[in-house]
Amino acid sequence: MQRVDAAYDVIIIGAGVVGCLTARALSRYRLRVLLLEKASDVGTGATKANTAIVHAGYDPLPGTHKARFNVRGNNMYPQLCAELNVPYSRQGDYVVALSQEDMRTLEELRERGRRNGVSGLEIVSGDQVRRTEPALTPQALGGLWAPSGGIVDPFLLTVAAAENAVTNGIKLLLETEALGFEKDGQRIVGVRTDRGTFPCQWVVNCAGLHADEVMAWAGQDGFTITPRKGEYVVFDKAKSMVKTVLFPCPTPISKGILVTLTTHGNTLIGPNAQNIENREDWAVTAQGLAEVLQGARKLVPSLEARDVIAVFAGLRPSGSTGDFLMEVHQVGATLCGRPGGFVNLAGIESPGLTAAPALAQWVVEALEDHGLELEEKREYNPLRPAPPRFSKLSRREQTALIEKDPRYGRIVCRCEMVTEGEIVRAIHAPVPARTYDALKRRTRCGTGRCQGGFDTPRVVNILARELGVSPLEVTKKGPGSELVLRGTKEGGDAL
Amino acid sequence: MRCDVAVIGGGPAGLAAAIAAQERDARRVLVIERAEELGGILPQCIHNGFGVEVFGEDLTGPTYAQRYMDRAFELGVEALLDTMVLEISPGRITATNARHGILEIEAGAIVLAMGCRERPRGALAIPGTRPAGVYTAGTAQRLVNIEGVMPGERFVILGSGDIGMIMARRLTFEGARVERVLEIQPFVSGLMRNYVQCLQDFDIPLQRSHTVVDIRGDRRVEAVVSAEVDPDWHPIPGTEEVIPCDTLLLSVGLIPENELSRQAGVELDEATGGPVVDERFQTSVPGIFAAGNVVHVYDLVDDVSHAGERAGASAAEFALERREEPARKVRLRAGENIRYIVPQVLDPEGLRRGEQRLQMRVRRPIEAPVVLRVEAGGETLLRRRLRYVRPGEMVSLTLPERTYSQVRDADEVGVSVEERGG
Numbered sequence: 078m079q080r081v082d083a084a085y086d087v088i089i090i091g092a093g094v095v096g097c098l099t100a101r102a103l104s105r106y107r108l109r110v111l112l113l114e115k116a117s118d119v120g121t122g123a124t125k126a127n128t129a130i131v132h133a134g135y136d137p138l139p140g141t142h143k144a145r146f147n148v149r150g151n152n153m154y155p156q157l158c159a160e161l162n163v164p165y166s167r168q169g170d171y172v173v174a175l176s177q178e179d180m181r182t183l184e185e186l187r188e189r190g191r192r193n194g195v196s197g198l199e200i201v202s203g204d205q206v207r208r209t210e211p212a213l214t215p216q217a218l219g220g221l222w223a224p225s226g227g228i229v230d231p232f233l234l235t236v237a238a239a240e241n242a243v244t245n246g247i248k249l250l251l252e253t254e255a256l257g258f259e260k261d262g263q264r265i266v267g268v269r270t271d272r273g274t275f276p277c278q279w280v281v282n283c284a285g286l287h288a289d290e291v292m293a294w295a296g297q298d299g300f301t302i303t304p305r306k307g308e309y310v311v312f313d314k315a316k317s318m319v320k321t322v323l324f325p326c327p328t329p330i331s332k333g334i335l336v337t338l339t340t341h342g343n344t345l346i347g348p349n350a351q352n353i354e355n356r357e358d359w360a361v362t363a364q365g366l367a368e369v370l371q372g373a374r375k376l377v378p379s380l381e382a383r384d385v386i387a388v389f390a391g392l393r394p395s396g397s398t399g400d401f402l403m404e405v406h407q408v409g410a411t412l413c414g415r416p417g418g419f420v421n422l423a424g425i426e427s428p429g430l431t432a433a434p435a436l437a438q439w440v441v442e443a444l445e446d447h448g449l450e451l452e453e454k455r456e457y458n459p460l461r462p463a464p465p466r467f468s469k470l471s472r473r474e475q476t477a478l479i480e481k482d483p484r485y486g487r488i489v490c491r492c493e494m495v496t497e498g499e500i501v502r503a504i505h506a507p508v509p510a511r512t513y514d515a516l517k518r519r520t521r522c523g524t525g526r527c528q529g530g531f532d533t534p535r536v537v538n539i540l541a542r543e544l545g546v547s548p549l550e551v552t553k554k555g556p557g558s559e560l561v562l563r564g565t566k567e568g569g570d571a572l
Numbered sequence: 573m574r575c576d577v578a579v580i581g582g583g584p585a586g587l588a589a590a591i592a593a594q595e596r597d598a599r600r601v602l603v604i605e606r607a608e609e610l611g612g613i614l615p616q617c618i619h620n621g622f623g624v625e626v627f628g629e630d631l632t633g634p635t636y637a638q639r640y641m642d643r644a645f646e647l648g649v650e651a652l653l654d655t656m657v658l659e660i661s662p663g664r665i666t667a668t669n670a671r672h673g674i675l676e677i678e679a680g681a682i683v684l685a686m687g688c689r690e691r692p693r694g695a696l697a698i699p700g701t702r703p704a705g706v707y708t709a710g711t712a713q714r715l716v717n718i719e720g721v722m723p724g725e726r727f728v729i730l731g732s733g734d735i736g737m738i739m740a741r742r743l744t745f746e747g748a749r750v751e752r753v754l755e756i757q758p759f760v761s762g763l764m765r766n767y768v769q770c771l772q773d774f775d776i777p778l779q780r781s782h783t784v785v786d787i788r789g790d791r792r793v794e795a796v797v798s799a800e801v802d803p804d805w806h807p808i809p810g811t812e813e814v815i816p817c818d819t820l821l822l823s824v825g826l827i828p829e830n831e832l833s834r835q836a837g838v839e840l841d842e843a844t845g846g847p848v849v850d851e852r853f854q855t856s857v858p859g860i861f862a863a864g865n866v867v868h869v870y871d872l873v874d875d876v877s878h879a880g881e882r883a884g885a886s887a888a889e890f891a892l893e894r895r896e897e898p899a900r901k902v903r904l905r906a907g908e909n910i911r912y913i914v915p916q917v918l919d920p921e922g923l924r925r926g927e928q929r930l931q932m933r934v935r936r937p938i939e940a941p942v943v944l945r946v947e948a949g950g951e952t953l954l955r956r957r958l959r960y961v962r963p964g965e966m967v968s969l970t971l972p973e974r975t976y977s978q979v980r981d982a983d984e985v986g987v988s989v990e991e992r993g994g
Contacts, residue, residue, distance in 0.1 A: 562723065
C-alpha cells in the first residue's frame with residue numbers, strides 16, 4: 078500500500094477551546110495532526126470572551142446535543158482541569174427567582190435538569206441563597222441550586238490544552254489562515270492556507286465564528302452562523318460581590334445577565350445579547366454597558382459603576398439550527414486506501430465551553446467509527462505542569478522559586494503581582510506568548526486595576542529582548558498592532 | 573533586616589521623608605523602591621517648573637530629584653531598588669527582589685509614599701474596540717522620555733490633566749500631531765499655566781464639555797468619536813464627531829495607590845482615596861505615616877516634598893519614642909464647596925507647637941472673589957479672601973497658633989467657601 082507521508086491524518090481548523098481540546102484528545106494516538114490558527118495566539122475568538130462558566134446542564138432542552146454534551150462535558154471538567162492544571166472551581170450556582178412566575182420557571186428548570194441527567198438540583202428559599210450570597214437583592218424569592226455548576230479560566234484551559242497537545246506531538250501553526258480546500262473530485266485532500274497547502278485525510282472544522290464559511294468550502298451551505306454579541310463588565314477584586322454564580326431566570330434566547338465570580342477573584346457581569354453582522358465586531362457600546370449594569374443590579378443592587386476596571390465584548394457563534402451542529406461527511410473514494418472526510422463542529426455557543434471536552438471526545442470516537450485507526454502512544458502524557466504563579470505561592474515557595482531563578486523575584490505587574498520569571502516562561506512555553514495580549518491572558522499582567530499602565534513599557538522591553546526583535550516590532554495582538562511606532566528624535570539610535 | 577524608619581516609595585515624598593528622618597537622628601533609614609531608579613515619576617518629567625518653592629529655582633524633574641538623592645546619600649540613607657513590597661503590618665514589611673529574594677524588614681516606623689496611579693480606560697468604561705494605541709498619559713510619557721520611543725503619530729488626548737497637557741507639548745516637539753484635547757468638565761482640570769504654555773502656545777485645540785464615546789480600529793486605533801456632554805456628563809446625541817488618529821491618550825485623573833494601606837488596616841478617606849492623616853501625617857494606625865500623592869493628589873512637587881519632610885520627621889520621632897500620642901483629635905469637616913481637607917484630623921496640641929497647614933480642594937470653580945472661612949463651635953476662626961477657586965488648583969491655608977484654645981474646645985473644625993456677594 079502506498080503511503081502519503083507528507084499528509085496529515087487530521088487537520089483541525091481553529092484553535093479555540095474546541096479545536097485545542099480536540100487536538101489534545103487526538104494527541105493520545107499515533108497520528109499526524111495539524112492545528113491551524115489564523116490569529117497570533119490560541120483562543121482569541123469566541124473562547125476569549127464569555128461568562129467562563131461551567132454550566133450544570135439544566136438549561137438546554139432535553140434531547141438536544143446541547144443538553145447531552147453539556148452534562149457530559151461538565152462531568153469531565155474536574156479531571157480535565159486537574160490534568161491540565163487549570164484554575165477551575167465547582168462552587169455551584171443559583172438561578173434566582175424574583176417573582177412567583179420565576180418560581181414556576183425554577184421548577185421547570187429542575188425538571189429539565191432531571192431529564193438531562195443533572196444531579197443535586199434543589200429549590201431553596203431566598204433567605205437560603207442570601208446566606209451564601211449576602212449581596213443578593215432582598216427581592217429574591219428563591220433559587221435553584223445546582224452544585225455541579227462551576228467556573229474556569231477558558232483562555233488558560235485553551236492554552237493548557239494546546240500546550241499539552243503540542244508536547245504530545247501535535248503541530249500547531251499560528252498566524253496561518255485556512256483559505257479553502259484542495260479537492261480530488263468531491264473529496265477533500267488538503268487545506269489551502271496563506272502559508273501553503275497541507276495535504277490531509279480528515280478535516281475537523283472548529284472554526285467557531287467562521288465555521289459556516291469553512292462548510293461552504295466543502296459545498297455545504299444550509300447552515301449559517303450569526304454572531305451574537307454579548308458585553309461584559311469586570312470589577313476590581315477589592316469589590317468582590319459574589320462567591321458563586323447568580324443567574325436570572327432564563328428567557329427563550331439567553332440565560333440573561335448574570336453575576337459571577339471569576340477564577341481570579343473578580344466579579345464579572347454580563348452578557349446582553351445582540352445579533353450582529355460583522356464577525357470581527359468586538360466593540361463595546363455605551364448602551365450595551367448600561368444594559369449590562371442595569372440587568373446585573375436586578376440581582377445585586379449594590380454594584381457600583383466606579384468599581385469597574387474593564388469592559389469587553391464577546392461573540393457567540395450562534396447556529397441557524399439553534400443546536401450544536403455535529404456531523405461527519407465521508408465523500409467519495411478513500412485516498413490511497415485510507416478513509417477520510419470532513420467533520421463539523423459548528424454553532425458551538427453556550428454551553429459550548431462546558432461541552433468542549435465532550436465534543437473533543439466525540440470527534441475522536443466519530444473518526445474511529447469512520448475508519449481512522451487509533452493506536453495509543455505509550456509516551457502520551459496527559460499532564461501539563463502548571464506554570465509557577467508567584468502571587469499564589471507561600472513565602473517559602475516564593476523564596477525557593479527565586480533561588481532557582483532570580484527573575485521570579487522581580488515584579489513586573491504591580492497590581493496582579495506578576496514576576497519577570499512568569500513572563501519569560503510564558504514567552505518560551507510550548508505555545509509561545511509572542512504578543513502583549515497573549516502574555517496578559519496567560520500571566521494576568523496588565524489585567525489589574527491599573528490596566529497595564531505600569532507594566533506595558535517593561536513588558537515591551539522583555540518581549541523585545543526575549544524574541545530578539547526591536548521594541549518597534551512588539552505587538553499587542555499580532556502584525557498591525559505594534560505598541561510603539563518609531564524612536565524619538567534622540568532615543569531612536571538605541572533601537 | 574532592621575531599621576528605625578522604612579519608607580515605601582522613593583519618589584519625591586519618600587526621598588524627603590527619608591532625609592527628614594535621617595536628619596532627626598534615626599539610626600537607619602531605608603527606602604524601598606520598586607523601580608530601578610529613585611525619583612518616582614520625576615525622571616520622566618523632563619519639563620521644567622519644579623522647585624520654585626523649595627529651591628527658588630525653576631528646575632526639571634530629573635534635576636529636582638537628583639538634589640534629593642544627593643542629600644539622601646550624603647546623609648547615609650539606604651535604598652533597596654527594583655524591590656516590591658508585598659505586605660505591611662505595623663513595624664513589619666515583606667518585600668521581594670531578584671537579588672535577595674523575599675525580605676523581611678522590621679521597622680520602628682513606616683512611611684507610606686507609594687504615590688498615585690493613573691485612571692485607566694476601563695475605569696471610564698469607554699466603549700469601542702480594544703486596539704493598540706490607547707495609553708494613559710503617564711505611560712506615554714515614560715515611553716517617550718525614558719524608553720525613547722513614540723507610541724503614535726496622531727494623537728487625541730482625553731482629559732486636561734497636567735500630564736496630558738504636558739504630553740501634548742512634548743509630542744508636538746517630537747514631530748507628532750496632537751489633533752485635540754477633550755475635557756468632559758466645563759473647565760480645565762489641570763493647572764492654568766499648563767493650559768497656556770502647553771496647549772495655547774502650540775495651537776492645540778481644547779474642547780471643554782466633550783468626551784470620547786467610541787474608539788474605532790481593530791488592530792490599531794483608527795479614529796475616536798467625540799461628543800459634547802450635558803451638565804451630567806451624558807453625551808448629547810447628534811454632537812458626535814469622528815476624529816481620525818492612531819493614538820488616544822488618557823489624562824483623566826490620578827488615584828492614590830493604597831493597596832498596601834488597605835491591607836495594613838489604615839483608615840481611608842473616600843474623598844481623597846488616600847489614608848486619613850493627622851497634622852504629623854500619621855495614619856489611623858500608630859507608627860504608620862503617609863505622605864505625598866498616596867495621601868491626596870498634589871499639583872506641585874514642592875508641596876509633596878514638604879509633606880514628605882513632615883511625615884519623615886514624625887516617623888523618626890515615633891521610632892525614637894520622642895513624642896506622646898495625642899489624647900484626642902479634632903476632625904476637619906469639608907463644608908460648602910470643599911471636596912476634602914488634608915489633614916483630616918488635628919491634634920489641638922499641635923497648634924501649641926506651631927501653626928498648621930491645611931490643604932484642600934474645592935468641588936467646583938468660582939471665577940470671582942470668594943472667602944474661605946474656618947469655623948469651630950459656631951465661631952469664625954479665620955477668613956481668607958481668594959480671587960477665585962478652581963478644582964485643579966489646591967488651596968492652602970495656615971491655621972495660626974492663636975486658634976489653639978478654640979480648636980481644643982471644639983468637636984470639629986469646618987472649612988467652607990463663600991461667594992463674596994456685593
